[in-house]
Amino acid sequence: MKCRKCQNKASVHMRQHKLALCKEHYLEWIPEQTEKFIKKYQMFTREEKILVAVSGGKDSLSLWEILVRLGYKADGLYLGLGIDTSTSLSAGSGIAYSQESQRLSEKFANEHNLKLHVVDIEKEYGQSIPMLAQSSHRGYGKPCAVCGLAKRHEMNRVARDLGYDVLATGHNLDDEAAVLFGNTLSWASEYLLRQGPVLPETNGLARKVKPLCRFYEREMTAYAMLSGIEYIYEECPFAEGSQSIFYKETLNQLETARPGAKLIFYLRFLEARKSGELFIEKNVKLGLLHACPKCGQPTSTPDFCSFCRMVEKANVKTE
Ligand code: AMP
Ligand code: FES
Ligand code: ZN
Numbered sequence: 001m002k003c004r005k006c007q008n009k010a011s012v013h014m015r016q017h018k019l020a021l022c023k024e025h026y027l028e029w030i031p032e033q034t035e036k037f038i039k040k041y042q043m044f045t046r047e048e049k050i051l052v053a054v055s056g057g058k059d060s061l062s063l064w065e066i067l068v069r070l071g072y073k074a075d076g077l078y079l080g081l082g083i084d085t086s087t088s089l090s091a092g093s094g095i096a097y098s099q100e101s102q103r104l105s106e107k108f109a110n111e112h113n114l115k116l117h118v119v120d121i122e123k124e125y126g127q128s129i130p131m132l133a134q135s136s137h138r139g140y141g142k143p144c145a146v147c148g149l150a151k152r153h154e155m156n157r158v159a160r161d162l163g164y165d166v167l168a169t170g171h172n173l174d175d176e177a178a179v180l181f182g183n184t185l186s187w188a189s190e191y192l193l194r195q196g197p198v199l200p201e202t203n204g205l206a207r208k209v210k211p212l213c214r215f216y217e218r219e220m221t222a223y224a225m226l227s228g229i230e231y232i233y234e235e236c237p238f239a240e241g242s243q244s245i246f247y248k249e250t251l252n253q254l255e256t257a258r259p260g261a262k263l264i265f266y267l268r269f270l271e272a273r274k275s276g277e278l279f280i281e282k283n284v285k286l287g288l289l290h291a292c293p294k295c296g297q298p299t300s301t302p303d304f305c306s307f308c309r310m311v312e313k314a315n316v317k318t319e
């Protein structure tokens with residue numbers, strides 16, 4: 001297979017796009033496409049300050065690299081979750097997941113001369129994610145729900161406190177298609193209404209963007225590897241056996257039988273939503289938000305926000 005642009009030997013073959021490219025042209029193609037998506041969905045401009053949430057994984061580190069390469073003003077945010085177990089892949093290596101992902105995020109920032117904010121949840125709130133999960137009813141002791149809540153809360157808090165215009169995450173097409181699949185299976189219309197490449201700023205919530213949402217996971221792996229980014233290979237140890245992994249595997253089977261199915265599933269959803277074809281546009285109104293009396297962030301729950309309630313409850317239990 002030859003590169004479409006230069007006829008040299010292709011390194012990456014994308015069946016779903018009927019496109020094969022050599023290393024050099026692939027490393028140009030991904031940022032070019034990203035720039036197109038940023039413009040198409042009006043994510044941000046070169047004048048705006050971007051905060052990239054980096055986990056030490058291939059997607060978010062590649063996103064940071066791409067934005068900087070394209071000339072955007074982007075700083076990083078790493079959240080220390082305090083997950084000190086190792087994954088099954090690295091079991092026995094003694095390397096804790098959070099420690100390793102922090103090391104790789106910091107290494108990337110140093111090597112590229114970029115600014116990385118680090119927030120440690122345990123230092124900030126007295127409890128790490130696994131500790132918070134132990135004392136929470138969310139997810140029956142499995143930390144993922146607590147972790148998701150804490151990450152959303154902290155990303156928004158830091159973005160707003162430090163005056164960033166927009167918060168960018170590394171979600172790729174596989175992530176977005178899996179979420180969409182789950183929400184469609186249960187027709188979770190409120191969630192469907194909020195899913196998309198851009199979530200506009202609303203009272204107290206920073207604008208959120210996902211510039212990589214149209215790239216397949218394997219395209220991002222190829223990008224990170226070919227551009228020499230050192231990232232953490234392992235998934236979070238708690239992700240094993242999760243519903244989102246099951247949905248991803250199911251969609252991968254579909255994709256194998258019908259190349260492009262995942263992209264079509266996601267893009268047609270975006271089109272239908274935009275044109276107002278979905279029933280959700282007509283019937284669902286987003287709940288009204290008010291400021292949490294403790295942290296000031298917007299919430300739809302009465303009184304304190306879910307995050308503040310969770311932290312308070314956890315601290316009462318351990319006092
Ligand atoms: P995940 O929820 O782990 O699939 O991650 C989705 C996106 O959330 C990543 O691409 C990052 O942008 C962001 N993210 C995940 N974990 C962290 C973390 N510990 N610190 C900062 N951002 C994170
Ligand atoms: Fe948060 Fe796994 S529980 S990343
Ligand atoms: Zn080429």
Ligand code: ZN
Pocket residue numbers: 292293294295296297304305306307308309
């Ligand atoms: Zn709060």
